[in-house]
Amino acid sequence: MGRDAQADDLEVRLRLAGLKVTAPRVAVLGVLATSGHLDAEAVFSQVSTPLPKTSLQAVYGVLAALVSAGLVRKIEPAGSAALYEARVGDNHHHMVCLNCKSVEDVDCVVGESPCLTPSNMNGFAVQTAEITFWGLCSQCQTAVP
Amino acid sequence: MGRDAQADDLEVRLRLAGLKVTAPRVAVLGVLATSGHLDAEAVFSQVSTPLPKTSLQAVYGVLAALVSAGLVRKIEPAGSAALYEARVGDNHHHMVCLNCKSVEDVDCVVGESPCLTPSNMNGFAVQTAEITFWGLCSQCQTAVP
DNA sequence: CAGTTGTTTTGATTTACTCAAAACAACTAT
């Protein structure tokens, strides 16, 4: 078995989700566990260092499998390619910088549940509420005044 | 001058926004005033009836001009092409059907302002909060149980 | 009504992503 504790953990997560354990899957999950909010190209480029034979299409396939298994969350902010993060299970939201498009997590929203009820449902059965905060990150506030 | 009250109104709106009044712009704005949440292709196809010589690229150009003039709002729900609506100036939100991707407006959110403050700002200067409610529209609830 | 500025057309190009067939690798059960 693997002698690397983190790799073992990733393997366990894959197995528990009913997925076969493959090198590309472990690598992609490892990349996302370290740094979130990456697009497919960025994941591909990070995976390419340890696994140079992995194709971009494989990365797309792995990401799709991980998302549908619930191990990875996909977000699609306006103006960006789809981004992936390994933080799942909590219903957290995102702040996106209007200038540099960087994304930060928002742990929760004050007064959360009662406030996120749409006022006119019109027969619509709401399952989730997704909030995106748009503004300027601290870097871009000083750099682009 | 035009003898059509609605067309006149659209022309006034364009002029007030500092835009030149052209047939494609009046037509696009007219289409969006009637039915919202259309993608560029849908706008193009509706504009093509009265103005068959208008190109799809012109529609993209018109939409971009209208959006940056503040006459039209662009939304980009995950999994859909960009959608455009003429309802601007109010900060309303949207409900998107997970099944048929149809979009409905949400006039406001109960308890609105105080609730939409992210709990950890981390130096991020929030300008707007955008909420997307995901669920099933009334049609798809009965059709796809 | 001529000139200037900005818009639209025409046509090519890009980006992000998807599809499909064949080669290959992981898990299963012997």
Next chain:
DNA sequence: ATAGTTGTTTTGAGTAAATCAAAACAACTG
């Protein structure tokens, strides 16, 4: 251990949405 089955990855092509650029054209200015 190993053969078989199932599912994954590679390879290569293809698509949709949107963007870019140059030339033709139209709207507003004076």
